[in-house]
Amino acid sequence: MTELIDILEKHKKITKEMSIKLHKYLREVKAPVTKEWGDCVTSHSLPGEGILKALSSACTGIENRGVFLLAELSSENTEKKLNMASKNPNIITGFVCQNKDTFKDPGLLQLTPGVQLESAKDDLGQVYNTPEKNLAIKLFDIDAVKFGEFKTKSGTMTPVYFDLRVIVSYPDVMELLTVLLYDIVSNHKKYDHICGVPYTALPIATLLSVKVKKPMLLRRKEAKAYGTKKMIEGHYKVGETCLIIEDVVTSGSSVLETVKDLNKEGLIVKNAIIILDREQGGRMNLESNNVYIDSLFTMTELIDILEKHKKITKEMSIKIHKYLREVKAPVTKDSFEDRIRIPFEKRAELSKNLVAKQLFNIMSIKKTNLCLSVDLTSTVKILELLEKVGEYICLVKTHVDIIEDFTSDFISRLKQLADRFNFLILEDRKFADIGNTVSLQYQKGLYKISEWADCVTSHSLPGEGILKALSSACTGIENRGVFLLAEMSSEGNLISAEYREETVNMASKNPNIITGFVCQNKDTFKDPGLLQLTPGVQLESAKDDLGQVYNTPEKVILENGADIVVVGRGIVNAKSPEAQAVVYRDALWKCYSKRISGKLE
Structure with a gap:
């Protein structure tokens, strides 16, 4: 106030007497x-x-x-x-x-401010929202909540059925529902699109899309037999996020079906907004698939409101509460469509690590997901082998510390072959020491791995410091990556499920350096921007004298979710390595093509 008065006096908007009077007032009146x-x-x-x-x-x-x-x-x-x-x-x-x-x-x-028994808005724009209980009562009154014996989509019988299809005939209920859901949706800031699960949630998703001013996508239940034959209608880009809207969740299967189709188009889904959570396992099923829900009601809350307002008897309330405790929906297993069904070229756009992007693109262009393991001790033999098979591979895996005649000239010639045949180099060093030692092993010594290897393998055993050491050692070098060992193919290895989970969690904190995981199972990780590198593959299942277990291409790609498959002795020891490389390349790519087509039977 003092500054304002002084400005007004200085510009002769008020007299000096008025200024003195106001200053005196400010000192005396508090x-x-x-x-x-x-x-x-x-x-x-x-x-x-x-x-x-x-x-x-x-x-x-x-x-x-x-x-x-x-x-x-x-x-x-x-x-x-x-x-x-x-x-x-x-x-x-x-x-x-x-x-x-x-x-x-x-x-x-x-x-919570702004509450009246009925929806209203005063002359100054203050909105009074109808509480959820009034919506619950209206849903009962329009027969959107039914009591009897009904069969749900998941196959379970239920004494209460939630049928939101009727609300399209009640604009006031639609409006009220949209307002209440808008409050929940407003808490989700990071999403690009809204998509309703067909068909009941579509009108609700449409209204929300208009209210929050976010573009809507339309998912079909079945593709058209003509035109574009698309499952997802609307304009979008690979890597954008989508918020799902659904009416009721029992097992979560309908939401997961929608997630699957969105993932196929390269869209990311992390959250869903639900009107009613039946509390029968759907939330847990969805969370196990990395989809997290917010609900307007739980079944318990809805039933309690209806009982309190004498819409149902106490006996019916007790019956339903007992049913909720005893009957759970079947567990919905992860479909993994967000990773194994997405084509490599689309996954490249989802990668944060530049080496992963390169590998996805190389595989797409060359139509090969074959990694050759050159476990040879002679540089001459390694280079001769790569001259023959370089055009059939996407990645070569080296063990540089077993080479008996290593020279810097070998590295120069190896890089020339990689450039000529368009493959990357993985040094299978399996780093496992403290951060400072690993940094020196990576950059210094005889091999200077950081200067020529596009990516390396590393254990997670030492903790997150090992990734920080590798990352800091790459300063000034753009394209470098790490495959973390989450599982091993040797019989009797000591890696546990807990160790595997901690490894994946550690990787999620360092996305820019992580290219993927060395692992055996598709459920080890879910990020479609990362690669699954799986060793231990031959055309026929086998086990060697040292406990190395070999699986077939069909098993590792179709069943276990491998993206890149490592083959060593199956090619290296063949009479014609070149011919055998072609056989492996074709077999592996055929399995990948079958996998992304969805025709796994």
Whole structure:
């Protein structure tokens, strides 16, 4: 106020006398001190954590004071607000918000403004939302919730059935449902498209798309027999994200079918918004497939509302609660369509690691997913072999420390062959030491691996430091990558399921350096931008005297999800390595082509 008055006086907008009068008023008249009587106050988080520190320090000597942080009034990042609040627990009373999933701490309060018994909006634009219970009652009144004996899509029998198809005849219910779902959708900031699960969720998805101003995609239940024959209609780019809208989830199978078709087009799906979660295993099934749901109602909440408002008897409520406890939907196994059914050229666009991008593109162009393991001790024999088979492979795997006549000239000639035949070089070093030692092993010594190997293999045993060491050693070198060993093909190896999961988790924190995993199973990881490198392959199943187990191309690609297959002795020891390389290339590519076609029977 002082600055404003001084500016107005200086520009002769007010007299000097008026200025003196106002300054005197400001010195003498103060507003009541809030901290003396307000038990709690509301506050924006926009200024940052300092505002909470200021309010907290202002309450020194006064025990019972608190702050409700506005979490949803503006477009501020809700996650940042929650994080800010978590650092100042003694001053935070709760949040001013509209949604139950805004925060999870049971020791905080949700303060929700704008409620009346019926939807309304006043002259100043204040919207009063109908609570979810009123929607539940309306759904019952229009026969969208039915009681009796019904069979669900997953095959289970149920005493209650949720039929949202009728709501298209009730515009007021459609509008109310859209408003309530909009509050949930608004918490999801990072998505490019909305897609409704056909067919019931399509009108709801359409209304939400218009309200949130996000483009909608239309998934068909079956492809047209004419025209483009597309399953997904709309304009999109590979790598964009899609938010799914569904009416009811029992097992989650309908959502997963939609996820599968979207993944085939290179779209990423991580979240789904559901009207009703039947609480029969669908949420768990979806989460096991990396799809996370937010629901407007759970079945328990819906039944409790209807019982409370005497829409159903207490006996019916007890029956349904008992049913929910005892009957679960069948487990929906991961279809892995987000990885093994997506063509290599589309997966290249999803890769964060440049070596992975290169490999996907090389495989697509050369039509080969064959990696040759040259376990030979002579540089002459290695180079002669690559002259013969270089055009049939996408990757060569070396063990440089077994070579008896290693020279820098060998590396120069190896790189020339890689450039001529368009394949990459993998040094199978299997790094496993502390970070500093690994950094030296990678860059220094006789072999100077970092200067010529496009990618290397590494154990995860030493922890995340090994990836940081390899990454920092690549500074100034663009195209370098790491295949982490998540599984081994040798009989009796000590790698456990827990070790495998921790390895994948470690990789997810270092996406730019990770090319993929050395593993045997398709469910080891799910990121379609990474590669599965699988060793231990021959045209016929076998096991050698040292415990190395060999599987067939069909098994490793069709059943186990391999992207690149490593073949060594099957080609190296053949009478005609060139002819055998062609046989392996054709067999492996045929399996891959069959896999992406979806015709696995």
